Amino acid sequence: MRQSYFLFLSALFINTPLVTSLKIASALGVLEWTPELIAKEDFFNGAVDIVNGGISSLFSDSTVDLGSNSETQLLLQFGSHENLRxxxxxxxxxxxxxxxxxxxxxxxxxxxxxxxxxxxTTSSEYFVQTYLATAGLRPADYTVVNGLGCLQEPCAANTFPSMLRSGTIDAIGMWEPSVEFGIETLGPDAVVFGDNQTVYREIYNLATTTERLDDPNKRAAIVQFFKALKQADDIFQSEPEKVITRAAEAVKTNRTILEAAWPVHRWGVHMPSDILEVLVEEDKFVASYAKREAFSRDSLATLIDASILEEAFEV
Known part of the structure; x- marks a missing residue:
């Protein structure tokens, strides 16, 4: 009996993959990171620690395995870290x-x-600059005013929705839910530009380092996490009512405001077919702030690594 039990345990050990723990740094005040939470809690067979941060955390904290941000932050960090992917x-x-x-x-x-x-210096300013250029406007034709986003009413005086209400600014251009709060603030006086426009979209990505990719245990864990992330993203896309309350709680906002902003989000784990073209064009903006020359197309191509997706989904 004892021998059969040990044989059973041995078979179980052999057939069950061991998943190394992961630490992920994400900006916890934005909706974009929340599929990572659902993946962690519902689908990933392993330990995941998600902390506030982003792609820069990969280089300020040696225990971080993955970082998530928009593509502007990716480019900013690549300027100092050629091992970023x-x-x-x-x-x-x-x-x-x-x-x-x-x-x-x-x-x-x-x-x-x-x-x-x-x-x-973020995707917010880049969006405004790129979108207004379609109307023939240059950065010198308007004034960009800094402030803070808002996650919960009442919005503080230094947040964009409050500044819009007081007349300190005339418009808001950025990620959600601050724009949606601005729409609610203005009511019938709100004019909205950019619904589903294709001039710019934020590509909120997961990044890591070549060292993590070369580590067999970490790589295996990352592959498994991407499988879990796809399961979470599929729910965000097709059955948002199942996760929207949890997403709202995670970013400390309310469900109603996220429901209104949900349609401008395209959930899905993949590598955009035009990612290189996007990075080449956007790096001109990032380089101007970073006070460096824009990277060549060949250099930026090394920033992209689709091998994890290929392993996870056999594409």
């Missing part, structure tokens, strides 16, 4: 601009001479 998306988000009709704004071109709330 983006290995797949969590979600793509179509940013929007909400403007105050009482400021004389009814078209995108009316933002000339206006004050636009956006976070400098």
């Amino acid at each position: 983006t290995i797949g998306t969590v979600v793509e988000v179509y940013y929007r601009i909400v403007a105050n009709k009482k400021s004389g704004i009814t078209t995108l071109g009316d933002l000339k001479g206006k004050r636009i709330g956006a976070l400098r």
Whole structure:
């Protein structure tokens, strides 16, 4: 009997893959990271520690295995760390601009001479700059005003929705839910630009280092986490009612505001087919702030590694 029991345990040990623990650094104040939480809690067969941070945490904390941010932060970090790799998306988000009709704004071109709330050096400012260029506006034609996002009403005085309400700014251009709060703040005076527009979308990605990818145990864990992440993302995409309350609690906002902002999010684990073209164009913006030359196309190609996706999904 004892021998049979040990044979059973041995077979179980052999057939059950051991998953190394992972530590992930994500910006916990944005909706984009929440599929990682659902993957951790519902689908991943292993230990995951998710801490506040991002891609930069890969280099400030040696215990971090994965970092998630927008592609602007990816490019900023690549400037100092050639061992950085983006290995797949969590979600793509179509940013929007909400403007105050009482400021004389009814078209995108009316933002000339206006004050636009956006976070400098981030995907927020890049979005505003890129989108307004389609209306013939240059950065010198408007003023970018720094502030903070808002996750929960009442929004503080230094947050963009509150600044929009007070007239300190005329518009907001960034990620959610601050834009949705701005829409609610203005009510019938809200003018929204950019729903589902294709000039820019945030590519919120998971990144790691070549050292982590070369470590067999860590690599195996990352592959397994991507499988779990895809299961979570599939629910976010097809059955959001099952996860939206948990997502709202995770970012300390309310379900109603996320329901309104949900349609501009495209959930799905993949490597965008145009990722290299996006990085080449966007690096011109990032390089200007980083005070360096823009990377060549060949250099930026090394930043992309789809091998984890290939292993996880046999593509």
